[in-house]
Structure formats: structure tokens, C-alpha cells
Amino acid sequence: MSKFNVSCPSGFLEFSPRHERVRQQWIKVISESFESFGFMPISTPLVEREENLLGKGGNPKEMYVLKRLLDDDGDDSHSGNALRFDHTVPLALYVARHFSDLTFPFKRYAIGPNFRGERAQKGRYRQFDQCDIDVIGNESLDFANDGLVAAVVINIFQNLNIGDFVVRMNNRKILQGFFAGLGIDSHHIKPVIDVIDDLEKIGAGKAKEQLEQLSVSHEQIAAIFLFLAITGTPEVMLEQLSALSDNEVFQQGVDELTQVMNALAAMGVQQDLYKIDLAIARGLDYYTGTVYETNLLEYPGLGSICSGGRYEDLAAVFTGKNLPGVGISIGLSRLLSQVLDAGIVKPDRSSPSEILVIPADETPEVKAKALEVASKLRKDGKSVEIYLEKKKLSKKFDYAQKLGIPECVIIGENELKSGVVTVKNMESGEQREVSW
Amino acid sequence: MSKFNVSCPSGFLEFSPRHERVRQQWIKVISESFESFGFMPISTPLVEREENLLGKGGNPKEMYVLKRLLDDDGDDSHSGNALRFDHTVPLALYVARHFSDLTFPFKRYAIGPNFRGERAQKGRYRQFDQCDIDVIGNESLDFANDGLVAAVVINIFQNLNIGDFVVRMNNRKILQGFFAGLGIDSHHIKPVIDVIDDLEKIGAGKAKEQLEQLSVSHEQIAAIFLFLAITGTPEVMLEQLSALSDNEVFQQGVDELTQVMNALAAMGVQQDLYKIDLAIARGLDYYTGTVYETNLLEYPGLGSICSGGRYEDLAAVFTGKNLPGVGISIGLSRLLSQVLDAGIVKPDRSSPSEILVIPADETPEVKAKALEVASKLRKDGKSVEIYLEKKKLSKKFDYAQKLGIPECVIIGENELKSGVVTVKNMESGEQREVSW
Numbered sequence: 001m002s003k004f005n006v007s008c009p010s011g012f013l014e015f016s017p018r019h020e021r022v023r024q025q026w027i028k029v030i031s032e033s034f035e036s037f038g039f040m041p042i043s044t045p046l047v048e049r050e051e052n053l054l055g056k057g058g059n060p061k062e063m064y065v066l067k068r069l070l071d072d073d074g075d076d077s078h079s080g081n082a083l084r085f086d087h088t089v090p091l092a093l094y095v096a097r098h099f100s101d102l103t104f105p106f107k108r109y110a111i112g113p114n115f116r117g118e119r120a121q122k123g124r125y126r127q128f129d130q131c132d133i134d135v136i137g138n139e140s141l142d143f144a145n146d147g148l149v150a151a152v153v154i155n156i157f158q159n160l161n162i163g164d165f166v167v168r169m170n171n172r173k174i175l176q177g178f179f180a181g182l183g184i185d186s187h188h189i190k191p192v193i194d195v196i197d198d199l200e201k202i203g204a205g206k207a208k209e210q211l212e213q214l215s216v217s218h219e220q221i222a223a224i225f226l227f228l229a230i231t232g233t234p235e236v237m238l239e240q241l242s243a244l245s246d247n248e249v250f251q252q253g254v255d256e257l258t259q260v261m262n263a264l265a266a267m268g269v270q271q272d273l274y275k276i277d278l279a280i281a282r283g284l285d286y287y288t289g290t291v292y293e294t295n296l297l298e299y300p301g302l303g304s305i306c307s308g309g310r311y312e313d314l315a316a317v318f319t320g321k322n323l324p325g326v327g328i329s330i331g332l333s334r335l336l337s338q339v340l341d342a343g344i345v346k347p348d349r350s351s352p353s354e355i356l357v358i359p360a361d362e363t364p365e366v367k368a369k370a371l372e373v374a375s376k377l378r379k380d381g382k383s384v385e386i387y388l389e390k391k392k393l394s395k396k397f398d399y400a401q402k403l404g405i406p407e408c409v410i411i412g413e414n415e416l417k418s419g420v421v422t423v424k425n426m427e428s429g430e431q432r433e434v435s436w
Numbered sequence: 437m438s439k440f441n442v443s444c445p446s447g448f449l450e451f452s453p454r455h456e457r458v459r460q461q462w463i464k465v466i467s468e469s470f471e472s473f474g475f476m477p478i479s480t481p482l483v484e485r486e487e488n489l490l491g492k493g494g495n496p497k498e499m500y501v502l503k504r505l506l507d508d509d510g511d512d513s514h515s516g517n518a519l520r521f522d523h524t525v526p527l528a529l530y531v532a533r534h535f536s537d538l539t540f541p542f543k544r545y546a547i548g549p550n551f552r553g554e555r556a557q558k559g560r561y562r563q564f565d566q567c568d569i570d571v572i573g574n575e576s577l578d579f580a581n582d583g584l585v586a587a588v589v590i591n592i593f594q595n596l597n598i599g600d601f602v603v604r605m606n607n608r609k610i611l612q613g614f615f616a617g618l619g620i621d622s623h624h625i626k627p628v629i630d631v632i633d634d635l636e637k638i639g640a641g642k643a644k645e646q647l648e649q650l651s652v653s654h655e656q657i658a659a660i661f662l663f664l665a666i667t668g669t670p671e672v673m674l675e676q677l678s679a680l681s682d683n684e685v686f687q688q689g690v691d692e693l694t695q696v697m698n699a700l701a702a703m704g705v706q707q708d709l710y711k712i713d714l715a716i717a718r719g720l721d722y723y724t725g726t727v728y729e730t731n732l733l734e735y736p737g738l739g740s741i742c743s744g745g746r747y748e749d750l751a752a753v754f755t756g757k758n759l760p761g762v763g764i765s766i767g768l769s770r771l772l773s774q775v776l777d778a779g780i781v782k783p784d785r786s787s788p789s790e791i792l793v794i795p796a797d798e799t800p801e802v803k804a805k806a807l808e809v810a811s812k813l814r815k816d817g818k819s820v821e822i823y824l825e826k827k828k829l830s831k832k833f834d835y836a837q838k839l840g841i842p843e844c845v846i847i848g849e850n851e852l853k854s855g856v857v858t859v860k861n862m863e864s865g866e867q868r869e870v871s872w
Contacts, residue, residue, distance in 0.1 A: 004488055006532040006754050009517045012481035014530065017544070020477045024467075031460075035788035036814055038821030040839075041456045045448035045563055046482070046549060050505065052440055060506035067503055068553045069486065069518065070496035078553050078562075081445045082505065094450065096442040103838040105825060108453070113482060117504045117514050126514075127481055142824040144803065151811075262800070266807035318442050352471035364698070367580065371702035375587075378472055385474030388578040389541060402539040403476075 011118070011126030013333060017350040023129075023336055026160065027111055030131050030330065033156040034109040037148060039133050042108050044090035046115075050082045055317055056089040057286075058082070062117045083115035087132040087329070092315035095136060099319055104138035105145065111332075125333050134327030136314055141324045143256050146290040146310055147263025149326050153294055153306050154273045156330070162344050164297040165305075168277035171257040171289050172309070174241065175281055177250025178227060182220050190285070192216060196228070197281035228278055234261040237276045256289050256310075288312045292328055302338050306330045349404025353385040356400040360412030362390050370411045373421065373436060377409070400426050409434075447554070447562030449769060453786040459565075459772055462596065463547055466567050466766065469592045470545040473584060475569050478544050480526035482551075486518045491753055492525040493722075494518075498553045519551035523568040523765070528751035531572060535755055540574035541581065547768075561769050570763030572750055577760045579692050582726040582746055583699025585762050589730055589742050590709045592766070598780050600733040601741075604713035607693040607725050608745075610677065611717055613686025614663060618656050626721070628652065632664070633717035664714055670697040673712045692725050692746075724748045728764055738774050742766045785840025789821040792836040796848030798826050806847045809857065809872060813845070836862050845870075 008014050015023055031041070050065055065082040084090050087110040095102065111131045118124050133152060135145045150167050157165045175196065179189045195202075195210045202210070204225070211221050230240050238261065241254050257276065264274060282291040287309035294306035308328030315323055339345045355377055359370040367388070374386040385405065387396045400408050410422040424431045444450050451459055467477070486501055501518040520526050523546040531538065547567045554560050569588060571581045586603050593601045611632065615625045631638075631646045638646075640661070647657050666676050674697065677690050693712065700710060718727040725746035732738055744764030751759055775781045791813055795806040803824070810822040821841065823832045836844050846858040860867045 004491055004532075004754050005485060006488065006529045008481055008533075009483055009485055010513045012483050012517075014481060014533075015479040016534070017476035017478055020479050023479065024477060036819045038787060038789040038792075038819060040453035040787055041460060042453055043451040043456050043459065045444055045450060047445055047448050047563060049441060049445055052442065054505075055440055061504060061509065063505045064502040064514075065505050066500040066519070066553075068497060069490075069499045069501050071553075073497065075555060077446045077556055078500075081448075083502070093442045096440075097444075097450075098452070103835055107821070117502075117507075119511060120513055127483060137825070140825070142826070144807065144824045147807075148822070148824075262804065263807055266804035267811040268808060269811075318440050351474060351476055353474040356474075368698065368702035371580065371583075371699055372704060375703040375705075383472045383474060385543070386584070388580045388584075389573070389576070390578070399539055 009126075010120045011124070013125055013127065013337070018347040019336075019340060021350075021352070022340070022345060022347050023332070026332065026336065027129075027131070029159045030156055030332075031109065031111060033152055033159060034131075034133055036155070037107075037133075037152050039107045039109040039152075042091075042094060042110060043112065044084075044087075044094055044110070046083055046113065047081045048084050048090060048093065050080050052093055052318070053082050053085065053089055056092060058085055058089070059116075064115050064117050085116050086114050087112075087130055088134075088314075088327075091132075091134060091136075092318055095315050095323065096318035099321065104136065105141060106136040107133070108136075109133045123334060123337065128331060128333035131330040131332050132327060134314075134325050136323050136325040139322050139324075141326065143259035143290075143310075144263035146256075146260045146326045147267070149308070149328055150260070150264060150274055150292060151267050151269050153292065153328055154269055157294065157306070158273075162296065162339055163299070165273070166295055166297060167274040167306075168280050168293045168295065169257070169260065169274065170276060170278055170280040170291050171253040171260075172281060172287055172291055173249050173253025173256065173289060174278065175253075177247040177253055178245050179224075181245040181247030181250055182223055184216060184220060188214050188216070192224075193281045194283065196224075196279055197283055199228070199279050230278060233271070234265075234274075234276050237278075253289070260290055282307060282309055286311050290326060296344075299338075299342060299344065302335075302342075305335050349406075351385070351403035351405050353383045353403070353405045355382055355384045355407045355409055356396075356405045357384060357386040357409045357411065358393070358396045358400075359387070360393060360410050360415070363413065366412060366416060369416055373409060373411060376436075397424075397426075445562075446556045447560070449561055449563065449773070454783040455772075455776060457786075457788070458776070458781060458783050459768070462768065462772060463565075463567070465595045466592055466768075467545065467547060469588060469595060470567075470569055472591070473543075473588050475543045475545040475588075478527075478530060478546060479548065480520075480523075480530055480546070482519055482549065483517045484520050484526060484529065486516050488529055488754070489518050489521065489525055492528060494521055494525070495552075500551050500553050521552050522550050523548075523566055524570075524750075524763075527568075527570060527572075528754050531751050531759065532754035535757065540572065541577060542572040543569070544572075545569045559770060559773065564767060564769035567766040567768050568763060570750075570761050572759050572761040575758050575760075577762065579695035579726075579746075580699035582692075582696040582762045583703070585744070585764055586696070586700060586710055586728060587703050587705050589728065589764055590705055593730065593742070594709075598732065598775055599735070601709070602731055602733060603710040603742075604716050604729045604731065605693070605696065605710065606712060606714055606716040606727050607689040607696075608717060608723055608727055609685050609689030609725060610693065610714070611689075613683040613689055614681050615660075617681040617683030617686055618659055620652060620656060624650050624652070628660075629717045630719065632660075632715055633719055635664070635715050666714060669707070670701075670710075670712050673714075689725070696726055718743060718745055722747050726762060732780075735774075735778060735780065738771075738778075741771050785842075787821070787839035787841050789819045789839070789841045791818055791820045791843045791845055792832075792841045793820060793822040793845045793847065794829070794832045794836075795823070796829060796846050796851070799849065802848060802852060805852055809845060809847060812872075833860075833862075 289310035291309040293304035310326040357374040359366045374384045377384045408424045723745035727745040729740035730742035746762040793810040795802045810820045813820045844860045
């Protein structure tokens with residue numbers, strides 16, 4: 001039909017009205033949760049300087065740089081820029097730009113698209129929405145903030161209403177300190193943590209093998225599995241943990257996690273919605289303390305739907321300041337696609353309209369009355385459409401049916417004379433007469 | 437301080453919390469207006485195929501193509517894409533992709549960023565938000581839709597509350613037909629229309645000169661200025677117009693504009709909010725009928741803040757179908773910058789928080805009680821922050837002051853014992869005691 005390939009570029013998503021309305025509803029729920037805890041919105045450009053993105057860990061294989069298709073006019077102010085790949089680097093740059101004007105702790109949220117030139121594969125998008133919060137301290141940041149961040153996550157997933165979930169928390173210092181206390185070589189600690197992080201995916205047998213390959217002794221392996229077997233309420237676990245190792249880093253981790261749990265308890269957060277899970281590590285070296293993962297209990301296959309952690313250094317490379325922080329990110333595009341695919345969320349109708357006003361006769365008088373009635377209903381706060389094309393009545397009802405508009409108001413010559421309109425419920429087919 | 441240049445790339449805007457909160461509020465008002473008239477949201481990728489963007493009028497000098505910074509891995513699925521420059525081409529592609537599933541007239545809205553690699557200059561951005569609505573018909577589209585579109589624009593600017601405004605409308609067929617009827621050469625009609633379009637900017641004297649250069653005779657020029665002098669209510673103007681020329685295209689334009697005005701009258705739209713202005717033409721050849729501009733009466737210097745029109749062909753190049761449409765676009769970034777700069781909109785406070793809970797003593801008990809109180813206030817529907825860092829009390833009040841948080845709730849050892857907290861109004865400085 002056309003010489004053009006009109007499909008979306010590979011890895012780029014579109015949302016039709018039914019799904020887009022869910023996406024907007026989610027963004028509303030998420031931003032309202034963020035704001036109820038005092039997080040302030042900022043919006044930074046989708047485009048940043050290439051060297052700044054590279055300076056904070058951008059992968060040049062996945063980074064999209066911008067170039068004008070035709071740039072022979074000598075204007076080089078366009079070069080050297082690339083699309084952002086997360087909200088963290090833009091936050092660091094924002095803080096660097098505004099450091100002296102900011103009020104710390106600085107609590108911001110950011111919702112919007114990021115871009116990564118990954119290989120195309122199912123569930124991976126090259127443009128994807130992320131919803132981030134971070135609390136940034138100047139020199140120091142109280143650990144109760146890490147509890148607040150968990151409370152925000154819990155609040156969001158309660159409000160999104162997509163089934164039972166749990167926020168799993170750990171502290172990387174507990175892992176590092178415990179493994180150091182066991183006598184594991186310092187340069188093996190990071191790979192050992194990575195094995196633990198993968199435990200759920202690879203299983204205990206495979207994990208044991210991998211630990212052996214890292215020269216972890218049988219005795220150490222036994223101690224590790226004993227450590228990982230510690231479960232229970234945060235209180236019980238923290239008590240057992242505090243007696244487990246006198247490694248200083250380990251004890252610091254236990255102390256930090258205790259403060260986080262105390263904050264959650266003080267806030268009265270429902271206890272079955274969060275727990276300590278000693279196998280959570282988050283791969284990134286960036287995190288230095290608290291780490292978070294969130295899972296839907298009925299859909300473990302989705303993996304973590306909201307993750308994050310505490311870091312010691314947001315932006316020293318840009319600011320020369322010591323700015324510790326804690327934050328989480330929700331991968332909105334990915335999560336939304338998954339819950340829609342899995343049928344966890346059932347989208348509502350395509351149209352926001354509550355009423356379709358239908359002129360039943362094609363006269364100027366009927367059309368004028370229909371426009372008037374639609375306008376009046378709109379002033380009453382309803383979302384109202386009017387069908388203006390010359391079509392058979394059945395086609396007009398089809399329009400309402402296809403878009404899922406729940407009610408039609410029908411106005412024809414008869415209605416014009418009688419001052420009574422017919423209101424049809426599109427689901428039940430019931431009709432009633434209403435005088436206007 | 438840093439070897440990095442952390443400023444935003446030239447032509448790319450950021451919004452700090454105070455302004456970002458206004459931006460979000462505007463998007464909410466605009467999308468609610470769109471939805472109250474039954475427009476459905478869609479979201480298309482920010483990235484489209486280069487050849488599709490070029491196929492619908494993209495300017496290669498202003499088009500940003502994407503390229504991975506490092507792309508030596510043989511994965512060429514990333515090439516040939518560029519950032520979209522408006523919402524119209526993505527709409528055309530969307531309609532082409534989903535033609536057989538769509539319900540016509542198809543009414544969609546799109547709000548989001550577009551990109552143009554223009555020369556950097558004040559008020560011009562390389563990334564800018566646009567808010568668009570369009571109604572797309574299949575083969576035909578009733579002209580009352582053009583009235584509906586004007587009603588949406590009027591509804592939005594009433595709700596945004598940025599002062600008196602007027603939507604000015606015309607029909608390009610009236611101009612084309614009138615000039616043809618005067619005997620102006622067909623190949624001169626487009627340049628003559630462009631002169632009329634510029635009339636407000638260049639003034640009558642200059643316009644006259646330019647018309648002379650286009651070989652328009654003195655008699656014709658006199659007739660043109662007489663034509664442009666027709667003013668008054670739509671009724672009066674349309675009556676005068678219909679007697680002015682028997683050119684067929686002209687009469688068709690008058691008929692179309694009459695239908696638009698009849699729809700606005702039927703909807704009961706306040707008459708001083710719209711008018712016919714025969715000097716409005718919109719430069720683009722794309723428009724073939726109704727054209728819109730919108731001006732703030734107290735700020736004529738801002739130019740048109742919302743423009744659009746009727747077109748005969750949305751997407752034939754992609755679909756091979758005859759799809760007429762009508763739509764408008766609000767250049768949100770530009771307008772918002774202008775109204776903020778001009779002081780037309782006064783941003784509210786930075787923080788969404790209504791209350792800051794302040795622990796007045798640094799004990800675990802006080803902190804726990806403060807977290808509990810904050811959590812309870814939040815459950816009552818308030819936006820509540822808590823100050824968790826160890827700082828002097830005055831620093832904690834400073835935090836509330838700087839972010840504009842209107843109330844502080846202070847909890848210390850005394851309050852813990854007495855069961856009474858102090859509530860301080862930050863504007864008046866007044867304090868009152870409240871038992872919890």
C-alpha cells in the first residue's frame with residue numbers, strides 16, 4: 001500500500017488509548033505517592049553532554065549520540081550531546097549546577113523516558129519510562145531516610161493494587177563484613193556477593209559450585225548457607241545477626257539496617273509488606289549500604305519490580321562534594337508491559353468519555369440541540385463526546401460500543417418537540433427518557 | 437571545581453521544582469480539558485524512522501538522527517532513526533499502523549517532547565513540549581468538529597487562568613477564493629496570502645509595497661484592504677462576506693466558516709472569546725480550510741499561543757487513504773517560559789509538602805514519635821515530610837522556610853510526655869498546641 005515501513009523502530013514502544021490511559025493512571029498514582037512524602041519533581045533535558053554521561057558510567061555501546069541529518073552549515077553547537085540513559089546522572093548534574101541553592105536533604109523525584117541502545121529482545125526497550133526518587137544528604141544522611149524510601153515503595157504498590165508484594169531489604173555492609181569475617185580473600189568478596197545475588201536464579205547447587213571455584217572452603221560455604229538460612233521477622237533476624245560476627249563493617253551494616261527497620265516500625269508500616277532478605281545484594285558496586293528489591297508474590301517470574309539502594313557518592317566527580325544518598329527506581333515501561341501481558345491489570349475502555357450525544361436526524365436544528373446538550377453535560381463535569389458525522393444510527397451506536405462509552409444520549413426531531421431525550425445504557429441496552 | 441561542564445546543552449531546558457510543579461499543573465489542566473471533550477491519549481515513541489520523518493516534511497538540517505557512540509558490534513538495528521519533530525507525523529504513522537482497528541472520527545491527544553535542531557536563540561528550544569489534539573475523519577469530516585476544536589482551546593485557556601484571550605479564526609478558502617475572484621494570478625495567490633499573514637507584523641504600508649511587487653493592481657489592493665476591514669460579530673461578518681464574491685471556493689469557505697460559527701453558538705461558548713479575523717492565514721500550505729490563532733489580549737507580544745487548522749490529507753503518503761482532519765497545538769515549553777518570565781503566572785512553593793514534622797530532640801524515642809505522627813498525618817491525606825538529620829532547631833525551620841512548607845509540627849521530649857505537639861504556621865509565625 002505504501003513504500004514506507006510505518007512500524008515503530010525496533011525497541012521503541014507505543015501505547016494505544018486503552019493502555020496509555022493505564023500508563024497515565026499509574027504515573028498519577030506514583031507521583032501522588034512521591035509527593036505525599038514530600039519529594040519534589042524536577043525535569044531535566046532528555047539530552048546531556050556526552051562527556052558527562054560517560055563520566056558517570058555510560059556505556060558507549062548503548063549510548064545514543066545526536067547528529068543533525070544535514071549539518072553542513074558550520075553550526076557545531078549541536079554536537080557532543082547524547083540521550084540520557086537513566087535519571088541518576090541527570091540528578092548528579094542538576095545537583096552540581098544548583099548546589100549552592102539547594103536545601104539538603106534534597107528530595108526529588110523524576111518520571112520520564114530514558115534511552116539505551118541495547119540489543120533488541122523481548123521485555124527490553126530502547127526507550128523506557130523510569131520513576132525515580134532519591135534523598136541526597138550534604139556530608140551525611142540519616143538512615144531513617146532509607147526506611148522512608150521503603151515506605152514510599154510500599155505505599156505505591158498498595159495504591160497500584162496489583163496483588164500481594166513484598167519489599168526485600170538487605171545491607172551490603174552485612175555481606176561484605178560477614179564474608180571478610182569468614183576470612184574470604186578481599187578480592188574474592190565481590191564475586192562471592194555476585195554469586196549470592198544470583199542464588200535465586202541459579203539454585204543452591206550451582207551456587208556452591210561457583211563458590212568452590214572462587215576458592216571458598218567447605219567450612220566457609222557451610223557458614224554462608226547457615227547465614228543465608230537466617231529468616232524471620234526483622235527483630236528476630238537482627239538479634240541473631242548481631243551475635244554472628246564481630247567484623248566491624250558487618251556490625252555497622254547491622255546497625256544501619258536496624259535503624260531502617262526501626263523507622264519502618266515507627267511509621268506503623270504493615271509488617272508483611274517488607275522483610276530482610278540476606279541474599280539480596282544488587283549487582284552494582286555503586287550501592288554501599290541498604291539495598292532494595294520488590295517482588296509480586298503471585299508473579300515471582302517478573303523479578304524485582306522496584307529496586308534501589310544507598311550510595312556514598314552521588315556526584316563527587318561533578319561537584320567535588322561528599323553527597324550520600326538513597327533512592328529507588330521503578331521501571332515503568334517494563335513493569336506495565338508485563339502486568340498487561342500477564343493480565344494482572346485489565347485496562348478500562350479506550351475513551352475517557354462517559355456519554356456520547358447522538359443526533360438522530362441530520363437537520364441543523366437537531367445538531368444544534370445535540371451540541372447544546374453535550375455542552376451542558378460537560379459543564380456538569382462529565383466527559384462528553386458528540387457524534388457529528390452523517391451516518392446511519394446503528395453506525396453511531398457502533399462508535400460508542402467500540403470505544404466503550406457507557407451511555408448514549410439520543411436527540412432527534414421527536415425529542416426536539418417533546419423536550420425529552422432518550423438515554424441508552426450501552427452495556428445493558430436499557431433505555432430511559434429524560435427531560436432536558 | 438570540576439573538569440566537567442555541567443550546564444545543560446544549548447537549547448535544552450530544565451525545570452526546577454517550583455517551575456516543574458507549574459508545568460505539571462498545566463499538563464493536568466490541558467489533558468483534563470482534552471478528555472472532557474472525548475479526546476483519547478496515545479503515546480508514540482520519541483524516535484521514528486528517518487525516511488518517515490523526511491517523507492512528511494522533516495527538515496534534514498533540524499532533524500536529530502541517533503547513532504550509538506560505539507557501534508562496532510555489527511548490530512545495525514539502531515541506525516536510520518531520528519527524534520520526532522512534531523506530533524503530526526507520529527499521528528500519521530499511528531493511523532497508518534492501526535487504520536483497520538480505528539474508530540472514525542478518531543480523536544486523539546498527545547502531550548510530550550519534540551526535538552528540532554534549530555539555531556540556539558532566546559525562546560527557541562531544541563527540546564520542547566507540545567500538546568496536540570486532532571480529529572481525523574475517514575473520507576469526510578463534519579465542519580462542526582472545527583467548532584469543537586475551538587471550544588476545547590477556549591476551555592483550556594479559561595481553565596489556565598492567564599488573563600483575557602481570544603481565538604481568532606478564518607478559512608483559507610475564503611482568502612484563496614477572494615483573491616482568485618479579484619483576478620489575481622493563480623501563482624501569485626500563495627505569496628499574497630503570505631503578505632496578509634504578515635500584515636500584523638509588517639504593517640499596512642509595507643504590505644501594500646509587497647503586494648505591488650507581486651503585480652497586484654491598485655484596484656485589487658484597494659479591494660483587499662476593504663475586504664480586510666470587514667469586522668464585527670461572526671453573524672455580521674458572514675452576512676457581509678457572503679455577498680462579496682461569487683467565486684466558488686470563496687463561497688465554500690464562507691459556508692464552512694458558517695458551520696464552525698454555528699457550532700460554537702450552539703455550544704453556548706462565550707462570544708467575546710472567539711472571532712473571525714480575515715487576516716489570519718497560517719503560513720503552512722498544509723492547512724486547507726479553518727485556521728486558528730490564539731492571543732492573550734494583554735500580551736500581544738507573545739504572538740499566537742495556540743494555533744492550528746483543518747487539513748485535507750493527514751497520511752495519504754503512508755496509508756493511501758483520504759483522511760481529512762482538524763487540530764491545534766499548544767507550544768507548552770515556549771508559552772510556559774514566556775508567562776513565567778512575564779510574571780503572568782506566579783509559581784507556588786517548591787515543595788508539595790503541607791507539613792514538616794520536626795523532631796526537636798535527637799533521641800530515638802522522639803524520632804520514632806515524629807515518624808509515627810508524620811505517618812498518621814499522611815494517612816489523613818496530607819503531604820508530609822519529616823526532618824531526620826541531626827541539626828540545630830533553627831536549621832530545621834530554615835528547611836521549611838526555604839521550600840515554602842506552610843506548617844511545622846514540633847515534637848520533643850516535652851511533647852512526648854505531655855501528649856501535646858506544637859504546630860507553627862511558617863508565614864505568620866503563630867504557634868498553637870495540639871494534642872495527638
